[in-house]
Amino acid sequence: MKALKKRILEEGAIAHGNVIKVDSFLNHQIDIELLNEIGKEFKARFQNEKIDKILTIEVSGIAIAVIAAQYFNVPVVFAKKTESKNLDKETYESTVHSYTKNITYTIRVSKKYINEGENILIIDDFLANGKAVEGLLDIIKKAKANLIGVGIVIEKGFQKGGKNIREKGIRLESLAIVDRVEDGRIIFR
């Protein structure tokens, strides 16, 4: 996706550990116009699929998922990372390891909001080692829902998440795939 890649090159910064910082338009300050272009692009890529619901994970997947959901005309459900008194007791759970933060946490979705047989599209901002997406796949499986595919804004192609997901035969659409970072410069695949 051209407009996204342009923006990543113009404003993306490389932080320690090959973290790609896109704080200025994607996950701290949010550019709504670009997000709408991203939403339209996801719709274009999955236009032939029947989708009932978009599943994402807090925090930074939410903004992208809700804007995209307007083009699919479906509700969004986001998996929660923190225990909350407000969450139903009956939940589908999975554990996710974050390499960036070096912690393992539990993600939860109320059993009310993913139903057997529903067609689910996963949307998230980043794909690196793929652990968050794997957690969501696990929840979809436990709920006996159907996975339609995974839509990612920025895939870090030099980490193994994308490869693992594609090898499972899952349809993965990444709008920008960073092949590598060379001398602080981002090279797209």
Next chain:
Amino acid sequence: MKALKKRILEEGAIAHGNVIKVDSFLNHQIDIELLNEIGKEFKARFQNEKIDKILTIEVSGIAIAVIAAQYFNVPVVFAKKTESKNLDKETYESTVHSYTKNITYTIRVSKKYINEGENILIIDDFLANGKAVEGLLDIIKKAKANLIGVGIVIEKGFQKGGKNIREKGIRLESLAIVDRVEDGRIIFR
């Protein structure tokens, strides 16, 4: 706002400690159509104001803020509750006490994304004791930005946040104000 109140009455549940659960459409599963009506209503209420940016706080303010921002045609910035390697070192900070969770946490916004003189509209899902909004007000003040007002989806009128904010002379627009909960029933003001 009629459609919102109807939905709260139909689907809202009262959990322990007068927590109003709106998981089915606002903060776990998200009804995008209702969110668009909410966004339009915020725009209608602040239509005569010049707004440069919408400020919210993770997690559940984000979905509402980004949908509303489409009607204002401005970017969203969300304050972060967790320390992150990805966040800039230069931040405006404030502390917020959560009565629900009984913890005090630090909220942060990168100094890059709120600028002196910018006209800021705060948007959030709930207003109870008002501590999250007070933290955002503090950050706006530290950034020397201009507060235009506060837009809240559900105000718990029986807690003191709304009163405190109005007494400061701040324009507060709450789309539904719950006056009290009687025998498990929600009564709007």
